[in-house]
Amino acid sequence: MRYVAPGYYEYYLKKQFNPCMIGSVTISCDGSVYACRVMRKNDYGNIYITPLDVILTSSGISEYWQLNKDSLEPCKTCHLRYSCDDCRALESSLTGDPVGVYICGRETL
Numbered sequence: 001m002r003y004v005a006p007g008y009y010e011y012y013l014k015k016q017f018n019p020c021m022i023g024s025v026t027i028s029c030d031g032s033v034y035a036c037r038v039m040r041k042n043d044y045g046n047i048y049i050t051p052l053d054v055i056l057t058s059s060g061i062s063e064y065w066q067l068n069k070d071s072l073e074p075c076k077t078c079h080l081r082y083s084c085d086d087c088r089a090l091e092s093s094l095t096g097d098p099v100g101v102y103i104c105g106r107e108t109l
């Protein structure tokens with residue numbers, strides 16, 4: 001895990017949102033919409049069928065944007081939580097849980 005002393009903007013971004021996923025989606029060439037370019041198990045709709053703004057407001061995809069470290073069980077009491085990076089795709093593939101935490105270097109600091 002990478003720890004960087006956050007600047008003012010990054011600190012408040014990480015305090016409120018997932019620093020990787022906030023405000024982003026992936027749209028494949030067939031129109032499928034995903035929460036992340038790596039997490040392709042679940043699509044949240046198709047822009048050729050449903051307008052993107054409807055997908056963004058009704059699909060639950062923005063719940064990933066809210067996954068800050070305060071919403072992750074082992075992280076919410078960690079003093080590094082607003083400087084620690086996060087990859088939900090990697091953690092999800094390692095733990096099988098979209099809110100799982102496997103990669104953590106806190107014990108080695």
Ligand code: SF4
Pocket residue numbers: 001069074075078079080081082084085101103104105106
């Ligand atoms: S518990 Fe580990 S992964 Fe979570 S914020 Fe702290 S250092 Fe980062």
